[in-house]
Amino acid sequence: MSLFAPSPWKWTRLFAIGLSASVAAFSVFGFIAPFLGVNTTLAGAALLAAICGNAQGLANCMAANARRAKAKGDGYAATFNACVVCFLGFGALSAFGLHNGWEAVKSGAQSGHIFPSDMLMTPLFLFAAFSEPAMNWVVESIKALARDEPDEQEPATPATVERPRLATVGGVALAVSGVAATVAAPSATSEQIVATMAPMSATHSALAAIVSTNTGYPSAREHALALKSANPALSHEAIAVTVGSKRSTVGKWLRAAAA
Numbered sequence: 448m449s450l451f452a453p454s455p456w457k458w459t460r461l462f463a464i465g466l467s468a469s470v471a472a473f474s475v476f477g478f479i480a481p482f483l484g485v486n487t488t489l490a491g492a493a494l495l496a497a498i499c500g501n502a503q504g505l506a507n508c509m510a511a512n513a514r515r516a517k518a519k520g521d522g523y524a525a526t527f528n529a530c531v532v533c534f535l536g537f538g539a540l541s542a543f544g545l546h547n548g549w550e551a552v553k554s555g556a557q558s559g560h561i562f563p564s565d566m567l568m569t570p571l572f573l574f575a576a577f578s579e580p581a582m583n584w585v586v587e588s589i590k591a592l593a594r595d596e597p598d599e600q601e602p603a604t605p606a607t608v609e610r611p612r613l614a615t616v617g618g619v620a621l622a623v624s625g626v627a628a629t630v631a632a633p634s635a636t637s638e639q640i641v642a643t644m645a646p647m648s649a650t651h652s653a654l655a656a657i658v659s660t661n662t663g664y665p666s667a668r669e670h671a672l673a674l675k676s677a678n679p680a681l682s683h684e685a686i687a688v689t690v691g692s693k694r695s696t697v698g699k700w701l702r703a704a705a706a
Contacts (some may be wrong), residue, residue, distance in 0.1 A: 459508040466501035469494055499544025502537040506580035509534035514587035534580060542576035667692045668700045675701055 473494040480487040513530035516523040546569065553562050562568075664670035667690040674686050683701065687694040 459505070459512060462501050462504035462508060466498065466505060469497035469501055473498060495547075496544070499541055499547075502540035502544070503576070503580070506534055506537035506541055506576070507583050509537060510580040511583040511587050514584045518587075518591060535577075538577040538580060541580075542573050545572040545576060671697050671700050672704055675704075 473491070476487070476491055476494055480491065509530045513527055513534060516527035516530055549568055549572065556562070664673065670690045671686050671692065674681055674689060683698045684694050686701075687697040690697065
């Protein structure tokens with residue numbers, strides 16, 4: 448069945464075993480029931496229901512398997528024909544189960560209730576018994592059609608995914624190296640550092656990650672404390688831009704260190 452496409456033969460075998468067991472049990476029941484001396488109607492009905500239920504499952508499997516055999520070509524013509532015959536037979540057995548259930552509903556209803564005529568319900572039961580399994584043929588066909596259709600967009604290759612990321616990281620790293628040179632200058636002022644960092648469009652988090660790996664500091668916090676210790680005249684804003692963190696975060700770090 449289409450829902451269990453990875454191993455459809457397993458479900459065919461599973462329903463076949465269920466049908467074989469149900470038929471065997473029902474056959475045995477037919478011989479021993481007259482000699483049991485008790486009401487065996489419920490047990491017989493349950494076995495018959497199991498037969499019809501497994502038949503419906505096999506009708507689904509045969510429809511899907513027929514589509515697969517058809518797609519394989521002439522070498523599987525016999526398999527295709529067998530699947531079609533089994534599909535029709537199991538569908539008929541399922542239709543019998545639906546009709547039998549309908550008769551049970553009518554017989555158990557209160558007298559005087561008007562039901563639809565059998566001339567209407569019998570075709571509907573036949574349609575339900577055969578169309579529902581036949582949908583598996585349709586599903587298998589649509590799956591094959593979807594596999595043959597090209598994708599609308601060409602999937603991104605690792606190279607096309609990597610290039611924008613490398614460009615971003617490279618740009619941030621270049622900006623960081625420029626800032627490092629500016630900060631290292633003995634006469635560097637806060638305004639010069641801010642002006643150097645102004646063109647950067649990288650996020651704080653991305654910049655902080657690169658700074659921590661390219662300056663040798665274990666974290667942006669340690670880097671900020673080192674900058675403030677080396678040049679106490681640096682403003683919080685200049686340090687924040689340099690280490691790639693928020694100004695308020697840098698202020699918290701410096702106040703905590705000074706406490």
